[in-house]
Amino acid sequence: MPTTYETKTTRQREALKDFFGGFEGEQLPAELLDRLLQYEELMIKYRSAIREITTKLEILNDELSSSTKQNPIESIQSRIKRPQSIAGKLKRLNQPVAVESIARNLNDVAGIRVICPFINDIYAVEKMLLQQDDVRLISRKDYIRSPKESGYRSLHLVVEIPVFFSMRKENIRVEIQIRTVAMNFWASLEHQIRYKNDSPQVQEIASDLRECADTIARTDEKMQALRQRILTHTEE
Numbered sequence: 001m002p003t004t005y006e007t008k009t010t011r012q013r014e015a016l017k018d019f020f021g022g023f024e025g026e027q028l029p030a031e032l033l034d035r036l037l038q039y040e041e042l043m044i045k046y047r048s049a050i051r052e053i054t055t056k057l058e059i060l061n062d063e064l065s066s067s068t069k070q071n072p073i074e075s076i077q078s079r080i081k082r083p084q085s086i087a088g089k090l091k092r093l094n095q096p097v098a099v100e101s102i103a104r105n106l107n108d109v110a111g112i113r114v115i116c117p118f119i120n121d122i123y124a125v126e127k128m129l130l131q132q133d134d135v136r137l138i139s140r141k142d143y144i145r146s147p148k149e150s151g152y153r154s155l156h157l158v159v160e161i162p163v164f165f166s167m168r169k170e171n172i173r174v175e176i177q178i179r180t181v182a183m184n185f186w187a188s189l190e191h192q193i194r195y196k197n198d199s200p201q202v203q204e205i206a207s208d209l210r211e212c213a214d215t216i217a218r219t220d221e222k223m224q225a226l227r228q229r230i231l232t233h234t235e236e
């Protein structure tokens with residue numbers, strides 16, 4: 001007797017065969033269909049982990065906005081890395097481009113970006129999230145205290161979270177980038193410029209971009225100080 005899981009995958013395999021195998025009368029090898037299924041299953045896991053973390057963040061934001069009337073989170077974005085980017089990164093790392101290799105070698109297949117109003121909110125959100133006993137910190141890079149050469153600022157966390165499926169529990173990794181609205185504004189624009197940049201003035205542009213990042217950082221700090229002043233005044 002096949003298990004429910006086996007019946008389900010057999011049915012999925014048949015459906016995929018209909019879809020891809022019918023192409024010009026050719027049949028796709030069963031092995032390829034299996035790999036497609038494995039890939040799809042892995043992406044479901046990453047999508048589930050994103051949902052778990054997003055929910056945790058939304059709950060924290062709801063709780064705090066009702067008690068303090070201030071939202072530590074402005075918005076949350078998420079994405080699953082695309083197959084061609086996954087393959088490209090595995091190649092760069094000299095690792096096999098195979099489904100089994102993905103979870104072992106990459107930490108950023110599931111990515112969440114948390115946009116906060118003020119710098120302090122970033123560290124508050126980090127603390128509240130890492131305090132939860134099912135969230136395990138794998139790595140942390142503070143590009144706010146130590147900005148990148150480009151001027152880039154954000155707090156990067158890689159966390160592992162258990163996700164419960166019908167047959168078992170799995171620990172899934174998610175990369176979380178936490179930044180202010182202003183840092184996000186700079187990163188989005190810089191990303192657009194960088195990828196279109198084949199101009200001879202690369203050096204000059206890079207230095208101008210760094211200058212913009214520094215100006216933005218000073219503004220973030222000023223806004224933070226302003227909020228602090230207003231809060232202290234209200235408490236008095």
Ligand code: GTP
Pocket residue numbers: 108141148150151152156186187188190191
């Ligand atoms: P990757 O192989 O790029 O993932 O490097 P890494 O594992 O060392 O991660 P890192 O901490 O450098 O962060 C990588 C991610 O941060 C990128 O995918 C971007 O989303 C973001 N990032 C890092 N540096 C920059 C930058 O200079 N500009 C912008 N716009 N984004 C950056």
Ligand code: MG
Pocket residue numbers: 108
């Ligand atoms: Mg990355």
